[in-house]
Amino acid sequence: MKANTLHFAALGFAAALAAAPALADENAELIINGEIEIVTRTAAPAHLDGAFDEILSGWRFRSDETQSMEMDDFDNPGMIWVDAAREVWATPDGSEGKACADCHGAPEDMAGVRPVYPKWNETAGEVFTLQMMMNDCRVNRMGAEPWGTDKGQSIPMEALLASVSRGMPMDVAIDGPAAETWEMGRELYYTRFGQLELSCASCHEDNYGNMIRADHLSQGQTNGFPTYRLKNTKLNGVHSRFKGCVRDTRAETFNPGSPEFVALELYVASRGNGLSVEGPSVRN
Amino acid sequence: MASGVKPRVKAPKSAAAGEVVTLKTLISHPMESGLRKDGDGNVIPRSIINRFVCALNGETVVDVKMEPAISTNPYFEFEARVDASGEFSFTWYDDDGSVYEASSPITVG
Numbered sequence: 001m002k003a004n005t006l007h008f009a010a011l012g013f014a015a016a017l018a019a020a021p022a023l024a025d026e027n028a029e030l031i032i033n034g035e036i037e038i039v040t041r042t043a044a045p046a047h048l049d050g051a052f053d054e055i056l057s058g059w060r061f062r063s064d065e066t067q068s069m070e071m072d073d074f075d076n077p078g079m080i081w082v083d084a085a086r087e088v089w090a091t092p093d094g095s096e097g098k099a100c101a102d103c104h105g106a107p108e109d110m111a112g113v114r115p116v117y118p119k120w121n122e123t124a125g126e127v128f129t130l131q132m133m134m135n136d137c138r139v140n141r142m143g144a145e146p147w148g149t150d151k152g153q154s155i156p157m158e159a160l161l162a163s164v165s166r167g168m169p170m171d172v173a174i175d176g177p178a179a180e181t182w183e184m185g186r187e188l189y190y191t192r193f194g195q196l197e198l199s200c201a202s203c204h205e206d207n208y209g210n211m212i213r214a215d216h217l218s219q220g221q222t223n224g225f226p227t228y229r230l231k232n233t234k235l236n237g238v239h240s241r242f243k244g245c246v247r248d249t250r251a252e253t254f255n256p257g258s259p260e261f262v263a264l265e266l267y268v269a270s271r272g273n274g275l276s277v278e279g280p281s282v283r284n
Numbered sequence: 285m286a287s288g289v290k291p292r293v294k295a296p297k298s299a300a301a302g303e304v305v306t307l308k309t310l311i312s313h314p315m316e317s318g319l320r321k322d323g324d325g326n327v328i329p330r331s332i333i334n335r336f337v338c339a340l341n342g343e344t345v346v347d348v349k350m351e352p353a354i355s356t357n358p359y360f361e362f363e364a365r366v367d368a369s370g371e372f373s374f375t376w377y378d379d380d381g382s383v384y385e386a387s388s389p390i391t392v393g
Contacts, residue, residue, distance in 0.1 A: 074292070074294040074308055074310070075308075077357065080310075080312050080357060083290065083312075084288065084312075233355070233356065
C-alpha cells in the first residue's frame, strides 16, 4: 500500500512537469521604442518536425521588469555597446586605412545581414558566423588584426549589426552547402554531455517554461543575441552562452569559435527561423 | 582619467503648463571604486562621477552626491514640474575634474 502511494506521488510530479509552461506574461507583446514590432511567438519551422507547436523568444520567459527594459532603447543597457560600436564602425583600422563605413556605408545599410547568419561562405568553403565574416573583412580587406570570438569589439559590432535588423525575421539557410554543418549542429543539440548527461534538448525542448533553480527555462532561441544579461551586466555572445550551458552539464566544453559551436549556432538559429531579430536583448 | 564617457538624456520636447514630466539620464562611466587592486597588488585609483545636477531654467531639479558603491554607467530617472518653456541642463562632475554637460529644451504650450 505504501509503495502504491509513493508511486502515485511520482506520477503526480511527472504530470506537473508536462503541464503547460508557466510564462511570465502570456499576452504581452514586444514593441521597441513604440515602433519596431517584434515577433516573439510564431509557428515552428518545418524542420523541427513537431518538436514545438510554436517557437517563443526568450523575452516571453522573463519577468515584466526585464521585459520592459527591452521596450525602450534608453532603458536597454545593451545599447551602450551599440553606440560604442558605431564609433568603431567609422574608425579606420589596419594597413589599408579603411573603416567598415568606407565599403558598407551606414550601419543601417546592413539591415538584413544579421537574420541570415550563420551562412555558407563560398570563398572559404565553410559556414561563417557573423563574427567570422567580420574578421574576414578585417584581415583580407582592411589588413587589420582579427578580433577574438566573443572578445573585444566583436560583440559590440555584432550588437550593432543586430540592432539595425531588429524586427526582421531570422532566416538562416539550412539546405545546399550548409546542410552538412547543420546536420552536425543537430547531432550536437541532441547529444547528451557531461556528468549530468544533459543535451540541449533536455532543457530547452523537453522542459522549457519549467523552473531551473530560480529561473524559467526558455526554448534557447538565439534571435536575441548578443544579449545583455543582468547577472553579469554586459553583452554576451552566443558561443559564450553555449559554453556556459555545456559547462553547467559538468562537461569539458568546446571553445567559442570552434567548428562544433559554429555548427551549433547554425542549427540553433534555424530553430528560431521566423522569430524577429531582437539583439541586443535584455535577459536575466 | 576615465575614457569613453558619454552622457545620454531622454527628456520630452514639450509639455503642458504645470505638467510633471519624467526625465531619464545615463552616463557611461567605469565608476572605479578605488577599493580594487590590480594584478600587482597596487590599488586602482578611484575614478567616479561624484555629483550629478539637473536644473530647469537655472532652478535645481535634483542634486545628487554619489559614492563609490554606485555601479558602472549610473542611471537616474526622476520627475520635474514644468511651468514655463526653457531648457533642462544636466551636469556630471568627475573625480578627475572633468565636467560633462548635456541640455534639452522643452516647450510649454
